[in-house]
Amino acid sequence: MRRILAGCLVVAAVGAVGWGAAYGIEEGRKGTTFSALFEASVGLYPGSDVQVLGVPVGEVTSVTPAGEHVKVSMTLDPGQSAAADTSAVIVAPTLVSDRFVQLTEPYVDGPELRDGTVIEETAVPVEIDDLYASLTEAGDQLGPNGANKNGALSRFLEVLAANLDGQGADINQVIREGADASATLADVDQDFFATVENLDTFNKTLLEHDDGVEAANRRFAQVTDYLAEDRDDLAAAVGNLGEALALLESFIKDNRGEMRTSVENLQGPTQVLVDQNESLEEAVATIPLVLQKYVNAYDPATNSLVGRTNLNELSVWSGDGLTGETSEDAPPVLLPGVGEEQ
Incomplete structure (x- = not known):
């Protein structure tokens, strides 16, 4: 009895292991299931491909x-995956073939697309009927009941054709130069965008100081009006200035040698002025005071200069009045000297 029970347990254990292995294999084969919400699903059916980078x-x-x-x-097939942030797009390879769903983000690393995910960022192709309807509407808008009701569109096309007639080479050159300019901008895109940002900052600054800019514009308009009112006088002044400049040019041309000689002769006097700079500075500082003392000493009543004599300077320089030999032996001056405050 025990042997039979033990055998049953072994069989049950083997069966459980086999069922678990089979379930795991089946789950491994199952793949990721998910869904997407589209505005329409024309030409899409169960069994249509799901692709990443064109690979089913x-x-x-x-x-x-x-x-x-x-x-x-x-x-998704077992072993296949996509990025968690992928979008879904219905692709129509041709007008009549079956369509398929394209996942936009392949899995490289990071979060993967999980079971039960609902993709809401989707897109669908433009239907041929919608395209035909748009073309029909555009034709109606440009036809005799629309923009060309009074023949305006026809006249525009005629004028355009006349202006473009024979200009093919020039238009071709403009297009090629535009392509070259685009390539140049592509090479310096950072500098270009930096320039645009600087212009934006400049415009914002002008906007912040709109009152000042408006006042400057008004003053500029006033100046323009004044110039317009005095146009004749201004033209005459400019003409006279032109004549004066012509005379000056002729004078310089005729007297070039003499002017060179005069400039060379000025070198000596100017060097003297440079050498005597300190003396000139002292003279400039003291002459006003001397002149002021002269004015103060003048007596208009007697038409004479009024002053007083320092007798000490007339006295002897030593005790006996006859032995003074130098100015060092002179007694102190009691009156203020020239340039000193009284």
Whole structure:
């Protein structure tokens, strides 16, 4: 009895292990299931491909309405993955073939697309009927009931054709130069955008000081008006200035040698002035005071200069009045000297 029970337990354990292995293999084969919400799903059916970078990695399992959208359920093949932030786009290779779903972000690293994810960032191709309807509407707007009701569009095309007639080479050159300019801008895009940013900053500064800019514009307009009112006088002044400059040019041309000689002769006197700079500075500082003392000493009543004599300077320089030999032996001056404050 015990042997039978033990055998049953072994069989049950082997069965559980086998079932678990089979379940794991089946789960491994299952792949990631997810869905996406599209505005429409024309030409998309269960079994349509799901691709990443043009390579099939799964298939559509169902297409069902979901309110204002269409819910497309999909499954990736085992071992395939996509980035968690991927978008989904319905692609129409041709007008009549089946369409497929393209996942925009392949998996490289980081978060992966998980089971149950609903992709809301989607796009669908323009339908041929919508394209035809847009072309028809454009034709109606440009036709006899629209922009060309009074023949304006026809006249515009005629004038345009006349202006472009024979200008093919020039237009070709303009296009090529525009392409070269675009290539140049592409090479210096950072500097170009920096310039645009600086201009934006400049415009913002002008906007912040709009009152000052407006006042400057008004003053500039006033100056322009004044110049316009005195246009004749201004023209005459400019003409006279031109004549004066012509005479000056002729004078310089005729007297070039004499002017060179005069400039060379000025070198000596100017050097003397430079050498006597300190003396000149002292003279400039003292002459006003001397002149002021002269004015103070003048007596208009007697028309004479009034002053007083320093008798000490007339006295002897030593005790007996006859032995003074130098100015060092002179007694102190009691009156203020020239240039000193009284």
